Amino acid sequence: xxxxxxxxxxxxxxxxxxxxxxxxxxxxxxxxxxxxxxxxxxxxxxxxxxxxxxxxxxxxxxxxxxxxxxxxxxxxxxxxxxxxxxxxxxxxxxxxxxxxxxxxxxxxxxxxxxxxxxxxxxxxxxxxxxxxxxxxxxxxxxxxxxxxxxxxxxxxxxxxxxxxxxxxxxxxxxxxxxxxxxxxxxxxxxxxxxxxxxxxxxxxxxxxxxxxxxxxxxxxxxxxxxxxxxxxxxxxxxxxxxxxxxxxxxxxxxxxxxxxxxxxxxxxxxxxxxxxxxxxxxxxxxxxxxxxxxxxxxxxxxxxxxxxxxxxxxxxxxxxxxxxxxxxxxxxxxxxxxxxxxxxxxxxxxxxxxx
Ligand code: SIN
Numbered sequence: 001x002x003x004x005x006x007x008x009x010x011x012x013x014x015x016x017x018x019x020x021x022x023x024x025x026x027x028x029x030x031x032x033x034x035x036x037x038x039x040x041x042x043x044x045x046x047x048x049x050x051x052x053x054x055x056x057x058x059x060x061x062x063x064x065x066x067x068x069x070x071x072x073x074x075x076x077x078x079x080x081x082x083x084x085x086x087x088x089x090x091x092x093x094x095x096x097x098x099x100x101x102x103x104x105x106x107x108x109x110x111x112x113x114x115x116x117x118x119x120x121x122x123x124x125x126x127x128x129x130x131x132x133x134x135x136x137x138x139x140x141x142x143x144x145x146x147x148x149x150x151x152x153x154x155x156x157x158x159x160x161x162x163x164x165x166x167x168x169x170x171x172x173x174x175x176x177x178x179x180x181x182x183x184x185x186x187x188x189x190x191x192x193x194x195x196x197x198x199x200x201x202x203x204x205x206x207x208x209x210x211x212x213x214x215x216x217x218x219x220x221x222x223x224x225x226x227x228x229x230x231x232x233x234x235x236x237x238x239x240x241x242x243x244x245x246x247x248x249x250x251x252x253x254x255x256x257x258x259x260x261x262x263x264x265x266x267x268x269x270x271x272x273x274x275x276x277x278x279x280x281x282x283x284x285x286x287x288x289x290x291x292x293x294x295x296x297x298x299x300x301x302x303x304x305x306x307x308x309x310x311x312x313x314x315x316x317x318x319x320x321x322x323x324x325x326x327x328x329x330x331x332x333x334x335x336x337x338x339x340x341x342x343x344x345x346x347x348x349x350x351x352x353x354x355x
Contacts, residue, residue, distance in 0.1 A: 028110040028166030030073040031103050032158075034059035035096065035124075036083040037117025039154040041146035050195070052146040054084035054117055062115060065147065066155045072214065073166040085117025085142075088124060090240040090336070096124070097131040097234050104134035111137035111165030115158065118142040118191060118199065121177055125186035126330045129175040129226045130337055130355060131234045137170035140177050140186075144197050153179065153197055160211040167216050173208065174226035183209040185222045187355070190303070190327060203304045225354050232337045241339040243267035245328045248277070248301055254285035261285070266343075267295045267335040271328035276300045276307040283318075290319050295343060297352075299323035299331040309349075319345050324352045 034040060036055030040062060043052030059077035069075050080096055096114070103109045116124055125140050132138055141161035143154035157179050164170050164178055175186040180198050185208050193199040202208075209218040244260040248271055260268060268289060272278055276298035278286065286296050298320055300307050307322040309315050315322060323331035334355055338348045 028073050029108050030075050030111050030113060030162050030165045031109050032059060032063060032075055032077045032113045032115065032162070033080045033096070033099065033103075034062060034077060034082070034115045035080055035085075035092070035117075037085050037115065037119075037121075037142050038146050039115050039117075039141065039143040039157070040082070042148045043146045046148060046150045049145050049149050052148070054146070055082045057147050058082070059115070062147075062154070062158060066159050068159055069162050072159075073162050075162060083117070085120040085124075088117075088120040093124065093127045094234055094237060094240070097128055100128060100138060101131075101133050101235065104132065104136045104138075109136070111139070111167075111170070113158070113161045113165045114138070114140045115161075116140050116142050118144060118179070120329075121200075122186070122189050122191060123329050123333060125175045125177050125189060127333050127337075129186035130230050130232050130334065132175065132227045133233075135172040135228055137165045137167065137173070138175045139165045139170070140175065142179060144179070144195060144199060156181075163211060163214060164216050169216050169218055173218070173221055176208070178211065181211050182207045183211065183216060183218070187222050187224050187226070187330070188325075230355060231341060234337075234340075237340065240336045241266040243269065243332050243335045243339070245269045245271055245332055246282075247328075248272040248279065252279045252281060254282045257282055257285045257289065261289045261292060261294055265294055266339050267297065267332075269297050269299050269323070269328045269331045269335060271299045271301045272312070273301060275302075275305070275312045276322065277312040286318060286320070293343060295321060295335065295339065295345060295348060297321045297323050297331050297335055297348075299326065299328040301328070303327055321345050321349045321352060326352065 038054050040057040041052050041054040042056045059079045063077050139161045141157050145152045177184045177189045184202050188202040192201045242265050244265045246257045309322045338351050
């Protein structure tokens with residue numbers, strides 16, 4: 001009698017285990033790559049929402065803080081590096097992009113979430129948008145409040161990011177950025193407010209969608225080429241060409257531009273006033289930079305709209321490139337990658353129309 005009871009209890013236990021294994025197998029496999037930022041930040045008190053320290057909490061603690069993740073995906077974590085994102089650089093980007101590509105080539109990885117500081121999230125997103133070689137979802141997420149704050153936004157943002165990375169709807173949409181229940185595309189998203197939770201916007205063109213009730217909803221998609229449809233291959237690169245940004249302002253002189261060229265810049269992004277205008281004080285330095293083979297891209301400090309080719313400057317005569325709608329920090333990323341392929345300004349201009 002006793003042995004029959006033990007046998008039936010054993011059977012029930014086995015069934016329960018099989019059910020939970022089957023459930024786990026049905027869930028998508030999502031890798032969480034942690035890189036630091038406020039989402040991993042800690043403050044002195046629960047009301048410290050400024051003056052906290054970014055990049056303190058490791059990936060395991062981030063995952064443990066959101067037990068709900070296990071209901072929507074089989075999550076695994078990896079600490080790729082641990083920085084405040086103002087310290088992001090080309091070396092970190094190459095390391096991250098290579099790791100993402102290795103992981104996405106594995107059949108046991110369905111999507112990737114990257115936790116990241118919000119200050120340069122838009123740059124990392126665009127870099128990966130151009131260099132990841134997979135259509136599987138890659139979602140970058142951050143938070144505006146540190147993990148120790150009242151109403152910290154990191155846990156819900158991470159939950160949404162994992163949902164999105166495991167969603168069939170996110171396949172082939174390019175690299176995505178999610179915070180505040182909104183989904184943005186890598187090419188157009190930008191940080192618009194120093195501290196509010198709704199800081200990330202896609203000015204004028206709009207969000208791609210929302211996350212509501214544990215489900216992503218998409219409404220539009222960028223038509224610019226990304227991921228598997230780009231010509232950029234970083235798999236064998238250890239460095240990227242030096243490209244710097246010169247900011248336009250009243251009373252501007254040529255000092256910064258000359259200094260960057262003297263320091264070895266291979267490309268300059270000129271974030272000009274208005275439609276990317278060039279002050280007469282910088283034009284001789286731009287002509288000189290072109291003679292030295294430095295590629296100069298006219299972008300705009302305005303933040304919205306297309307920089308018109310041959311509009312505010314004779315780009316054909318000066319042999320310049322215009323940035324389309326890319327802001328200066330994203331124009332810099334495209335120029336770095338373009339310079340790994342060519343220095344021909346016509347070919348580079350074509351890339352700004354494509355990506
Ligand atoms: C950072 O970018 O690392 C700090 C700021 C933030 O994550 O919001």
